[in-house]
Amino acid sequence: MIFFEEALARLSSIRTGGPGQVVALPESLEELLVVLERIRAGTLPSPARFIGNASNILFPDGGLMGTIISLKKMDRFQFRPDGLIEADAGAFLPRIAFHAARQGRGGLGFLSGIPGTVGGGIVMNAGTTTGEMSDILCEVRLAWPDGRTFSVSRDDLLFSYRTSEFQNEDLSGNSSRWRGCVIIGAVLESIPGESSHLLEEWEILRRKRSEIQPLDKPSLGSVFRNPPDDFAGRLIESSGWKGARRGAIEVSPRHANFFVNTGGGLSRDFRSLLEDVRNAVFRENGVWLETEVEIVPEESPATV
Numbered sequence: 001m002i003f004f005e006e007a008l009a010r011l012s013s014i015r016t017g018g019p020g021q022v023v024a025l026p027e028s029l030e031e032l033l034v035v036l037e038r039i040r041a042g043t044l045p046s047p048a049r050f051i052g053n054a055s056n057i058l059f060p061d062g063g064l065m066g067t068i069i070s071l072k073k074m075d076r077f078q079f080r081p082d083g084l085i086e087a088d089a090g091a092f093l094p095r096i097a098f099h100a101a102r103q104g105r106g107g108l109g110f111l112s113g114i115p116g117t118v119g120g121g122i123v124m125n126a127g128t129t130t131g132e133m134s135d136i137l138c139e140v141r142l143a144w145p146d147g148r149t150f151s152v153s154r155d156d157l158l159f160s161y162r163t164s165e166f167q168n169e170d171l172s173g174n175s176s177r178w179r180g181c182v183i184i185g186a187v188l189e190s191i192p193g194e195s196s197h198l199l200e201e202w203e204i205l206r207r208k209r210s211e212i213q214p215l216d217k218p219s220l221g222s223v224f225r226n227p228p229d230d231f232a233g234r235l236i237e238s239s240g241w242k243g244a245r246r247g248a249i250e251v252s253p254r255h256a257n258f259f260v261n262t263g264g265g266l267s268r269d270f271r272s273l274l275e276d277v278r279n280a281v282f283r284e285n286g287v288w289l290e291t292e293v294e295i296v297p298e299e300s301p302a303t304v
């Protein structure tokens with residue numbers, strides 16, 4: 001499926017962002033390779049930007065030029081008899097965890113409340129206090145912009161807290177060696193477990209999250225990474241910014257590290273609130289918070 005001038009707000013989990021010049025939603029690897037081929041041939045605009053469920057990206061209000069390729073419709077996964085799971089890049093993490101629990105495959109419970117895809121989860125090394133993507137990853141499958149596909153073993157990749165070398169800069173701050181590549185799938189590990197216990201764990205985690213997180217309103221999850229030995233939410237709250245608003249964007253009264261869209265919010269209000277909160281935390285506590293969400297700047301072309 002290809003859309004022209006599609007509102008990026010419709011793709012983003014915080015529901016902000018202007019039009020994408022072209023938005024492509026391939027449903028298979030073959031369709032993805034055709035989109036890449038058309039970009040190379042110039043019949044779709046470059047540059048290309050790859051997204052999953054856009055649950056960690058703030059799109060600019062002015063929109064984005066180029067072709068934004070969402071992989072969320074490439075969402076198949078299957079369980080192998082040896083306990084490994086083969087997943088397409090767009091497979092939804094909570095869905096994988098739920099089906100794994102039903103099949104008596106454990107070790108994936110932490111994915112239950114992360115509303116992202118396999119590809120986005122790997123790029124962000126998404127996780128919780130009980131596990132992260134790099135713990136369960138065996139292999140990543142990728143494609144270069146020219147359509148060549150290849151696999152990389154987990155052992156040849158570097159990850160750290162909410163960071164991977166698939167981000168634009170690698171872990172040393174240099175341009176990533178994978179720049180321009182798209183993750184097309186992955187092989188994940190699971191461990192044997194008792195299905196009823198795993199489903200119970202799933203339900204407990206789900207309930208706990210809805211008690212502490214504002215899941216009834218659009219957001220991007222945690223805005224800032226937790227600093228060592230502390231919590232960004234605690235620092236924001238102690239700086240007096242819990243419940244603060246800019247336009248329709250609010251520092252959630254339930255969880256201060258979540259900024260929620262209360263209706264018709266703008267990315268520029270999110271960005272300006274973020275800067276004010278960060279400065280206030282620095283003034284009050286001497287801690288400079290690093291963002292976890294990816295902020296795409298206004299008027300910047302998408303990058304390959």
Ligand SMILES: Cc1cc2nc3c(=O)[nH]c(=O)nc-3n(C[C@H](O)[C@H](O)[C@H](O)COP(=O)(O)OP(=O)(O)OC[C@H]3O[C@@H](n4cnc5c(N)ncnc54)[C@H](O)[C@@H]3O)c2cc1C
Binds near residue numbers: 128
């Ligand atoms: C309510 C809520 C709760 C959340 N809870 C958590 C949590 O507990 N833990 C946590 O870690 N995160 C959490 N998040 C944040 C988010 O869900 C994760 O970061 C998730 O991994 C992002 O996946 P995504 O598919 O939405 O990626 P996107 O937001 O679409 O993309 C993230 C990055 O990955 C890149 N990318 C995506 N797919 C591909 C691909 N196939 N190939 C190459 N690059 C790609 C994008 O360009 C971007 O740089 C939460 C978010 C929300 C809204």
